[in-house]
Amino acid sequence: MALCAEADVVIENFKPGTLERFGLDYRSISASNPAVVYCSISGFGQTGPRRDEPGYDFVVQAMSGLMSITGEPEGDPMKMGISISDLTCGLWSTIAVQSALLMRERTGRGQHVDMSLFDCSVAMLANQAMSYFATGANPPRMGNAHAQVVPYGVYDVADGAVVLAPANDRLFVKLMHVLGRNDLAEDPKLQDNAGRIKHREWMEAEIRDEARAWTRDDLLARCKDAGVPAGPIHSVEQVFADPQTQSRGMRTDLDGIASVRSPILFSGAELALDRPSPRHGGDDPA
Secondary structure, eight states, rough: OHHHHHHHHEOOOOTTGEEEEEETTTHHHHHHTTHHHHHEEEESSSSSSSTOOOOOHHHHHHHHTTTTGGOOSSSSSOOOOSOOHHHHHHHHHHHHHHHHHHHHHHOOOEEEEEEEEEHHHTTHHHHHHHHHHSSSOOOOOOOSSOOOOSSSSSETTTTTTEEEESSSSHHHHHHHHHHHHHHTOOOOOGGGGGHHHHHHHHHHHHHHHHTTTOOOOOOHHHHHHHOOOOOEOOOHHHHHSSSHHHTTOEEEEEEEEEEEESSSOOOOOOOOOOOOOOOOOTTTTO
């Protein structure tokens, strides 16, 4: 309580109501520290019928709709390969706390920030939610295809696969020139995205046939020269061997402990990268 009485920010992730028993809830702390920004992170938030239920990333991915739009069309709903609900809630909580601190500069008072894994995951539905609002239809799982942009996805090549993402009319024409399919670039049926969506199945089959004749590196090099967004599908090992990753210093090695660097870079400040996270017992008082 003594720490909280002088803190600018308090962050907790207990089930709602738990900290009231210890006098560490927002009401108790703000009584003596009205400037505190108090951020509560829970599975479903401080209100609503699921308020008292525990929050687990996998469950929230399922309940929020994220899994319903992730996976192959004929396959099972799939979770992300990372704890995306946990991670994005943390990021949004950071934004919320910073916003509350800026507001405190104007008002002199802090406030209770109520963050929920569920809310953050629902917010990530983004364009898929807008599609539902506009049409009333549940967006289907589409694997690596894009619901609103064609062509856009993973394409097999002679020695693997690549991602091709020509996301507008101009880039589509450029990709067709790269593939040697000027006929598709000039086809009236494919001159805009609406036409390409309408003729998705036929057009995609044509592009996939052309892509299979290329090696990965040759196709990516030609796309780069033409300004067509494209990339390889890296393993984690390949990510950290990539010259771009290395040039940005995304891996740090401090005292023999490897970790991923924060992606934030400032023009007028340096990140505190002088020591690693403490080893087990390493932060015990001397």
